[in-house]
Amino acid sequence: MSGYQTGVLIILCFNIMAAYAVYLPLVAGQLNLGIAGFMAIGAYTAAYLTNEMGWSLVSAIPAGGLAAGGLALLVAVPILRTHGIYLALATFALGQVISAVFLNLEVVGAAAGYPVSTYASPLAVFSVTAAIVLFVVGLSQTRFTLYLTAIKNDRLVADLLGLKVWGLQVAAFTLGAAIAGIGGGLYAHHFSFIEAQHFSVQLSIYTVLYVLLGGTQTVWGPLVGALFFSLVPELLRAGEAWRYVIFAALIVAFMAVRPQGLVTSTALRGIGRLFGRKPAAPGAQP
Amino acid sequence: MSAKAPLLALDNVSKSFGGLRVIRELSFSVARGQTVGLIGPNGAGKTTAFNMVSGVFRPDDGTVSFDGRDITNMASRRRIGLGIARSFQNVRLMQHLTVWENLLVGQHVRASGLLNLLTPFRLIPNHRWRREVVAALDEMGLGGYADATVSELPYGIRKRIDLVRATLAGASLLMLDEPAAGLNPVETQALTAHLEALKARGITLLIVEHDMHFVDKICDHVVVLNFGSKIAEGPLSVVQHDAVVRTAYLGAEQAA
Ligand SMILES: Nc1ncnc2c1ncn2[C@@H]1O[C@H](COP(=O)(O)OP(=O)(O)O)[C@@H](O)[C@H]1O
Ligand SMILES: [Mg+2]
Numbered sequence: 109m110s111g112y113q114t115g116v117l118i119i120l121c122f123n124i125m126a127a128y129a130v131y132l133p134l135v136a137g138q139l140n141l142g143i144a145g146f147m148a149i150g151a152y153t154a155a156y157l158t159n160e161m162g163w164s165l166v167s168a169i170p171a172g173g174l175a176a177g178g179l180a181l182l183v184a185v186p187i188l189r190t191h192g193i194y195l196a197l198a199t200f201a202l203g204q205v206i207s208a209v210f211l212n213l214e215v216v217g218a219a220a221g222y223p224v225s226t227y228a229s230p231l232a233v234f235s236v237t238a239a240i241v242l243f244v245v246g247l248s249q250t251r252f253t254l255y256l257t258a259i260k261n262d263r264l265v266a267d268l269l270g271l272k273v274w275g276l277q278v279a280a281f282t283l284g285a286a287i288a289g290i291g292g293g294l295y296a297h298h299f300s301f302i303e304a305q306h307f308s309v310q311l312s313i314y315t316v317l318y319v320l321l322g323g324t325q326t327v328w329g330p331l332v333g334a335l336f337f338s339l340v341p342e343l344l345r346a347g348e349a350w351r352y353v354i355f356a357a358l359i360v361a362f363m364a365v366r367p368q369g370l371v372t373s374t375a376l377r378g379i380g381r382l383f384g385r386k387p388a389a390p391g392a393q394p
Numbered sequence: 395m396s397a398k399a400p401l402l403a404l405d406n407v408s409k410s411f412g413g414l415r416v417i418r419e420l421s422f423s424v425a426r427g428q429t430v431g432l433i434g435p436n437g438a439g440k441t442t443a444f445n446m447v448s449g450v451f452r453p454d455d456g457t458v459s460f461d462g463r464d465i466t467n468m469a470s471r472r473r474i475g476l477g478i479a480r481s482f483q484n485v486r487l488m489q490h491l492t493v494w495e496n497l498l499v500g501q502h503v504r505a506s507g508l509l510n511l512l513t514p515f516r517l518i519p520n521h522r523w524r525r526e527v528v529a530a531l532d533e534m535g536l537g538g539y540a541d542a543t544v545s546e547l548p549y550g551i552r553k554r555i556d557l558v559r560a561t562l563a564g565a566s567l568l569m570l571d572e573p574a575a576g577l578n579p580v581e582t583q584a585l586t587a588h589l590e591a592l593k594a595r596g597i598t599l600l601i602v603e604h605d606m607h608f609v610d611k612i613c614d615h616v617v618v619l620n621f622g623s624k625i626a627e628g629p630l631s632v633v634q635h636d637a638v639v640r641t642a643y644l645g646a647e648q649a650a
Contacts, residue, residue: 250513251512255511265482267471268448269563270503372490
């Protein structure tokens with residue numbers, strides 16, 4: 109594999125991790141527009157632990173995930189009480205606050221950035237990404253993901269059917285943040301340098317955009333969205349400035365035609381039947 | 395709790411929304427195994443009464459008890475576990491999912507706990523949860539719909555799928571808000587048969603409905619509401635001739 113190809117794959121991996129971090133709460137209808145903030149928490153925590161405390165990657169990166177998840181749990185009460193646009197704004201603001209804190213935090217280099225000495229190889233990035241994909245796909249086979257969908261669809265009905273709406277939403281939000289934290293920790297150790305600007309609003313917003321583009325009805329949507337986001341700009345190598353504009357235009361066009369995202373559950377069931385995975389309902393129309 | 399204790403009892407329940415008294419000192423009860431119709435003109439407070447039994451709203455005053463137990467302030471989420479299930483005026487299913495996926499949510503009370511929550515049961519072909527859902531559909535002659543997408547189904551079928559979901563938790567009381575609204579005569583007939591089957595199982599029904607023909611067929615007893623107060627109660631054939639009830643309906647029609 110050429111260095112260029114590896115580089116593209118690495119970017120794809122980070123985009124996939126960010127995508128699933130956004131996806132989990134989004135299944136329950138919660139838009140987290142501050143995902144970059146949670147990545148920053150994971151990145152700085154893990155980097156600090158390897159740099160200053162001599163921790164190994166194997167413990168520092170999960171610790172970064174825990175820190176991001178822990179913060180999500182702490183802010184869940186005030187933030188998840190809000191809905192719709194207010195929830196989006198609250199997470200957006202939180203992302204900004206986190207970024208501003210790291211920009212001024214001297215122990216991790218403040219505005220000068222923070223060099224990270226321990227290195228995470230491409231293989232490490234690939235393996236962790238694969239593990240996260242497996243984890244989220246595994247979750248999609250459980251009642252947990254189904255219940256998140258039920259909550260997004262109709263909170264009141266979900267509650268009256270006995271679901272712990274609040275607890276499930278907090279769990280989805282926290283798990284998503286933990287995945288972002290793990291992604292951030294790996295990012296820090298793979299690129300060996302982090303600064304607050306890496307975890308920008310743009311990162312948060314683009315992630316939400318390509319997750320929506322891929323679709324949140326199935327677990328494969330975010331993967332397709334991340335693939336699209338990582339590869340299409342590479343194919344459109346038409347000048348640095350223009351390719352993001354073209355990409356954004358493409359997204360708007362896709363959303364107009366297919367607001368539910370590229371991958372829908374109905375489409376997936378159709379494909380499943382085509383390959384005989386699950387027999388079509390015998391006589392669905394009696 | 396005596397043997398004669400009603401399954402559901404509202405005692406002097408009142409509820410206001412922003413100064414508007416929507417339910418006024420309402421008392422009625424439903425005996426186990428009974429099918430009671432809750433009728434009255436639009437805006438009489440029927441849905442609000444349902445909302446207080448299911449816990450969506452708390453009464454300002456009075457008590458709601460179920461199976462001899464005061465549930466006035468019990469969290470709405472916990473009521474299904476006691477045996478209280480309901481449907482809404484409009485069908486509220488997950489449109490883009492299949493029928494069986496929707497029904498899995500109805501099963502929740504009997505498959506709760508962390509282990510059940512995190513079991514990747516979809517990887518197990520014909521898992522017992524699926525078999526149970528399909529069996530519940532089969533019982534109602536809906537077995538062929540298990541893998542159909544809800545949005546592709548006719549309204550009458552969706553309505554009945556909604557009922558299957560509401561009863562999967564093993565409810566003893568099922569509250570239906572205008573179940574026959576929007577159904578054609580054939581669908582109404584299928585719904586009637588469905589409800590008869592539930593009655594035969596011993597499920598107690600509380601039904602809000604405008605179609606008096608339907609009420610006559612299915613209910614043993616009706617409670618009539620007007621402006622949040624109970625104005626009459628008894629068998630439909632008797633209540634229908636009550637002067638106060640007739641004025642309430644006529645008044646509502648003239649006002650409309
Ligand atoms: N959540 C609410 N907030 C304010 N007013 C409400 C609310 N729910 C119902 N109402 C009012 O209460 C009255 C009774 O409504 P409802 O119980 O829906 O009547 P019905 O089901 O008998 O047609 C109506 O005037 C309605 O506008
Ligand atoms: Mg109503």
